[in-house]
Amino acid sequence: MSHTTAAPGTWIRGITIRQPWTTCILAGKDVENRPTAWSWRGWLLLHAGQATERAPLRDPLVATTIRGRALHTRAVIGVARLTDCHQDPAGSVLCSRWAQPDMHHLVLADVQELALPIPWLHGQLGPWRPPQDLVDQVLQQVPGLRP
Numbered sequence: 001m002s003h004t005t006a007a008p009g010t011w012i013r014g015i016t017i018r019q020p021w022t023t024c025i026l027a028g029k030d031v032e033n034r035p036t037a038w039s040w041r042g043w044l045l046l047h048a049g050q051a052t053e054r055a056p057l058r059d060p061l062v063a064t065t066i067r068g069r070a071l072h073t074r075a076v077i078g079v080a081r082l083t084d085c086h087q088d089p090a091g092s093v094l095c096s097r098w099a100q101p102d103m104h105h106l107v108l109a110d111v112q113e114l115a116l117p118i119p120w121l122h123g124q125l126g127p128w129r130p131p132q133d134l135v136d137q138v139l140q141q142v143p144g145l146r147p
Helices: 020-024 060-066 130-141
Strands: 014-020 029-034 042-052 077-084 104-118
Touching: 014 020, 020 042, 020 060, 020 077, 020 104, 042 104, 042 130, 060 077, 104 130
Parallel strands: 014 042
Antiparallel strands: 029 104, 042 077, 077 104
16 A cells, blocks of 8 residues: 555655665765766665675775664665755865765755665666655655655
């Protein structure tokens, strides 16, 4: 049974992110760096992909941000609202300490961590449409989430 009146593909998307970056978002990372611009604005399911990048674990900013946190993989572990996507002009001050030059910055707000990660083996680099059953599982943990 659906908890929303709108189909999930119309108001929410998923984003797959490698660890430790997904957990960094839950702990305050406010931008996600992508090679191409996104036109989507709205709610995103934060899906921790299968891979964990090892090199960032040695970065002091990343290490202190994720200290004491589990690095779940293959699971939806939170939600966030995508409010903007931009690329900072070459040579300018970056919009966030998490922003990388020459990348498009997905600006995230209203990040909420799920109490229980939801196993999910599917995902992709661009925004993907979650099925209703996955959205319903998220809504059980974040009942106030609405379009």
